[in-house]
Amino acid sequence: MTPFLQLILVLAIIILAAxxxxxxxxxxxxxxxxxxxxVGLLLGPSLLNLTGLSFVTDPHxxxxxxxxxxxxxxxLMFLAGLELELGDxxxxxxxxxxxxxLGVLVPVGLGFLIGxxxxxxxxxxxFLGLTLGATSVSISAQTLMELKTxxxxxxxxxxxxAIFDDILVILLLSVFTALAGxxxxxxxxxLTILKMLVFLAVSALIGLFGLPWLFHRFVQLRISQGxxxxxxxxxxxxxxxxxxxxxxxxxxxxxxxxLMLGRTPEKHTIEHGFAVLAYGFFVPIFFVGIGLQVDVxxxxxxxxxxxxxxxxxxxxxxxxxxxxxxKAGGFSWLESYQLGVGMVSRGEVGLIVASVGxxxxxxDDEIFSIIVGMVLVTTLVTPPMLRGAFKAPASGQxxxxx
Amino acid sequence: MTPFLQLILVLAIIILAAxxxxxxxxxxxxxxxxxxxxVGLLLGPSLLNLTGLSFVTDPHxxxxxxxxxxxxxxxLMFLAGLELELGDxxxxxxxxxxxxxLGVLVPVGLGFLIGxxxxxxxxxxxFLGLTLGATSVSISAQTLMELKTxxxxxxxxxxxxAIFDDILVILLLSVFTALAGxxxxxxxxxLTILKMLVFLAVSALIGLFGLPWLFHRFVQLRISQGxxxxxxxxxxxxxxxxxxxxxxxxxxxxxxxxLMLGRTPEKHTIEHGFAVLAYGFFVPIFFVGIGLQVDVxxxxxxxxxxxxxxxxxxxxxxxxxxxxxxKAGGFSWLESYQLGVGMVSRGEVGLIVASVGxxxxxxDDEIFSIIVGMVLVTTLVTPPMLRGAFKAPASGQxxxxx
Numbered sequence: 114m115t116p117f118l119q120l121i122l123v124l125a126i127i128i129l130a131a132x133x134x135x136x137x138x139x140x141x142x143x144x145x146x147x148x149x150x151x152v153g154l155l156l157g158p159s160l161l162n163l164t165g166l167s168f169v170t171d172p173h174x175x176x177x178x179x180x181x182x183x184x185x186x187x188x189l190m191f192l193a194g195l196e197l198e199l200g201d202x203x204x205x206x207x208x209x210x211x212x213x214x215l216g217v218l219v220p221v222g223l224g225f226l227i228g229x230x231x232x233x234x235x236x237x238x239x240f241l242g243l244t245l246g247a248t249s250v251s252i253s254a255q256t257l258m259e260l261k262t263x264x265x266x267x268x269x270x271x272x273x274x275a276i277f278d279d280i281l282v283i284l285l286l287s288v289f290t291a292l293a294g295x296x297x298x299x300x301x302x303x304l305t306i307l308k309m310l311v312f313l314a315v316s317a318l319i320g321l322f323g324l325p326w327l328f329h330r331f332v333q334l335r336i337s338q339g340x341x342x343x344x345x346x347x348x349x350x351x352x353x354x355x356x357x358x359x360x361x362x363x364x365x366x367x368x369x370x371x372l373m374l375g376r377t378p379e380k381h382t383i384e385h386g387f388a389v390l391a392y393g394f395f396v397p398i399f400f401v402g403i404g405l406q407v408d409v410x411x412x413x414x415x416x417x418x419x420x421x422x423x424x425x426x427x428x429x430x431x432x433x434x435x436x437x438x439x440k441a442g443g444f445s446w447l448e449s450y451q452l453g454v455g456m457v458s459r460g461e462v463g464l465i466v467a468s469v470g471x472x473x474x475x476x477d478d479e480i481f482s483i484i485v486g487m488v489l490v491t492t493l494v495t496p497p498m499l500r501g502a503f504k505a506p507a508s509g510q511x512x513x514x515x
Numbered sequence: 516m517t518p519f520l521q522l523i524l525v526l527a528i529i530i531l532a533a534x535x536x537x538x539x540x541x542x543x544x545x546x547x548x549x550x551x552x553x554v555g556l557l558l559g560p561s562l563l564n565l566t567g568l569s570f571v572t573d574p575h576x577x578x579x580x581x582x583x584x585x586x587x588x589x590x591l592m593f594l595a596g597l598e599l600e601l602g603d604x605x606x607x608x609x610x611x612x613x614x615x616x617l618g619v620l621v622p623v624g625l626g627f628l629i630g631x632x633x634x635x636x637x638x639x640x641x642f643l644g645l646t647l648g649a650t651s652v653s654i655s656a657q658t659l660m661e662l663k664t665x666x667x668x669x670x671x672x673x674x675x676x677a678i679f680d681d682i683l684v685i686l687l688l689s690v691f692t693a694l695a696g697x698x699x700x701x702x703x704x705x706l707t708i709l710k711m712l713v714f715l716a717v718s719a720l721i722g723l724f725g726l727p728w729l730f731h732r733f734v735q736l737r738i739s740q741g742x743x744x745x746x747x748x749x750x751x752x753x754x755x756x757x758x759x760x761x762x763x764x765x766x767x768x769x770x771x772x773x774l775m776l777g778r779t780p781e782k783h784t785i786e787h788g789f790a791v792l793a794y795g796f797f798v799p800i801f802f803v804g805i806g807l808q809v810d811v812x813x814x815x816x817x818x819x820x821x822x823x824x825x826x827x828x829x830x831x832x833x834x835x836x837x838x839x840x841x842k843a844g845g846f847s848w849l850e851s852y853q854l855g856v857g858m859v860s861r862g863e864v865g866l867i868v869a870s871v872g873x874x875x876x877x878x879d880d881e882i883f884s885i886i887v888g889m890v891l892v893t894t895l896v897t898p899p900m901l902r903g904a905f906k907a908p909a910s911g912q913x914x915x916x917x
Binding site: 114115116117120121124128135136176177179180183184334336337338339341342343345346350352357363386388389390391393394397 | 516517518519520522523524526527530531534537538547575578579581582585586589736738739740741743744745747748751752754755758759765787788790791792793794795796799
């Protein structure tokens with residue numbers, strides 16, 4: 114079989130398995146994303162090893178699947194942005210800032226402590242902490258969409274907190290690598306913050322004034338699927354710009370793009386089209402793809418202990434940090450707990466930080482696979498935990514009805 | 516920039532350029548696919564060299580773009596199949612068979628003649644002929660969809676002829692490579708035909724009896740974008756099976772899948788979803804991607820003469836062969852001309868045949884780039900020629916209204 118045939122066969126299996134597993138997951142009362150992640154683990158090298166089957170000879174197939182999956186994350190974050198109103202997000206700034214900042218600092222601190230306790234050098238321990246810092250809000254956003262609570266006070270606070278979270282982690286990483294590399298400290302920090310602010314300001318200005326005009330013109334041209342195609346283009350440009358100009362994660366750019374296009378009259382056409390692109394093709398590949406990257410069998414027994422400790426720190430750190438931050442910002446205890454749970458899942462940013470650490474020699478193979486394991490565990494526990502948290506007297510949903 | 520960022524930046528540029536060029540193309544009275552192909556040529560190494568720009572460092576980016584584009588061809592052929600009724604196709608068997616078979620034999624003969632005239636060895640000349648044989652109907656199908664004449668007698672005859680065309684080319688290629696490799700002739704031919712027939716029979720049986728039941732069950736499960744996702748899965752499995760079990764082109768499998776799913780009650784949901792996937796994302800990448808693969812500047816002056824002769828043979832061969840076949844099958848002269856024009860464009864099957872020839876040492880670099888050039892020229896001239904052919908007293912459209 115040609116590499117392309119191998120790819121589409123694997124994609125067909127992935128999408129079919131994801132949809133069936135997602136359905137079974139809803140039958141046992143869990144969000145479908147839970148089943149999709151789990152089936153990825155089963156299809157991955159841990160058990161069935163889909164990309165290692167005899168018909169797969171293309172060495173780049175994992176990379177290709179990863180690329181399709183990454184487009185899925187962008188679509189997911191775009192849809193999360195599209196569902197929100199800018200005003201809603203701005204109303205929660207205080208709670209978002211407190212939950213976002215404390216939600217980073219506490220797990221980073223816990224990670225550092227663990228590193229010191231197992232005898233790592235200081236700079237290695239700091240890096241281990243950093244990898245625990247970054248929330249990946251896409252899983253939670255998806256779960257909250259399924260629970261229809263994304264636009265609740267908790268959902269909005271969570272998405273806002275994730276932005277602060279993202280900014281702070283990237284900032285800490287930039288500062289730390291600059292300091293470790295011997296570069297000038299204060300200047301780098303200032304420059305990093307400046308870049309982010311400039312990116313957010315410019316993309317908001319373009320979004321508020323340029324994009325509505327552009328979409329208005331484009332729709333008049335009667336190009337087939339014109340507004341969906343243009344929205345895809347805007348999303349991709351925002352994602353690239355977020356990383357290149359803003360020094361932030363690409364998913365943050367996609368989220369901001371969705372936020373902006375939610376204000377155009379074409380919102381519903383875009384929303385419907387992106388739902389097809391996301392759930393009909395790309396997103397199942399992303400969720401299953403996470404599991405495909407992990408082989409649980411390579412973890413040694415003593416690594417398993419460390420994995421357990423790191424996972425507990427990752428979960429507890431976010432629950433405590435983000436939860437207490439939310440409480441300090443004015444949320445009820447229940448809402449604070451719900452927001453804290455929503456911040457638990459880690460994802461691509463954590464893995465990016467870990468790769469930077471590997472490249473700089475500050476993390477070894479063992480710690481890297483522990484971090485991958487931690488990302489997977491936190492990702493798997495978040496949907497059921499969130500569902501549990503929202504099953505309690507639904508303050509979030511009451512607030513949503515306001 | 517990471518390889519993924521490079522990829523999505525290139526994809527964003529491609530989709531934006533394709534949509535704008537497609538629009539401009541319609542403004543000058545041409546199908547949008549014409550502009551999309553042309554802009555690909557401009558973005559390719561011939562002029563702007565998009566994938567050679569300084570920000571692109573990923574060596575696999577062309578492969579990735581190609582993969583996204585290939586998914587686009589599958590979606591295109593699936594949609595072409597979805598638009599048809601099985602009965603319509605069966606009613607035109609005689610004209611399809613004659614046009615398909617003569618439409619292969621005449622250009623293969625002309626190609627062989629050219630090869631002999633420029634002094635190639637016999638087996639090389641046969642191979643040059645073979646590369647001229649295979650029509651790629653996706654461009655014509657797209658153009659006819661835009662002209663709203665796909666379900667005319669000509670459109671149906673064309674799609675049927677393309678199936679015979681595909682079968683015959685693969686058959687000739689299999690026979691010729693088997694003979695050149697010294698394998699037993701008659702056995703191979705019989706086996707190849709048997710495989711194709713078994714594939715078509717099995718996929719039709721599954722399509723007629725298995726798929727409607729499957730979709731009925733799947734829709735009841737209320738999975739998000741369930742019927743679109745399942746249709747994607749079916750399309751991918753059919754595409755893989757066509758090549759692996761049937762020995763046919765993957766696009767033929769996608770076409771058959773569309774044909775089958777057009778009979779399910781979910782046809783309209785699938786059609787709408789696939790239109791989003793195709794025109795909102797994948798298809799522009801395919802059309803632009805064709806141009807990206809070609810560098811017109813590498814052709815030498817004496818190669819240019821040969822390219823010209825090959826292109827004339829490619830166009831004349833299909834017009835004469837397929838046109839006279841259609842006439843013999845009972846079409847009017849105008850309809851025969853229209854069908855002949857629709858068969859002119861070559862595509863991936865011609866390139867696949869050429870790659871096989873390269874691998875067997877039967878084609879050299881120069882001939883290969885001439886074949887790529889011929890594929891591009893025939894692809895570029897087909898949409899305007901088709902449009903011209905249908906501008907004459909529109910017998911096709913009259914028939915469609917019957």
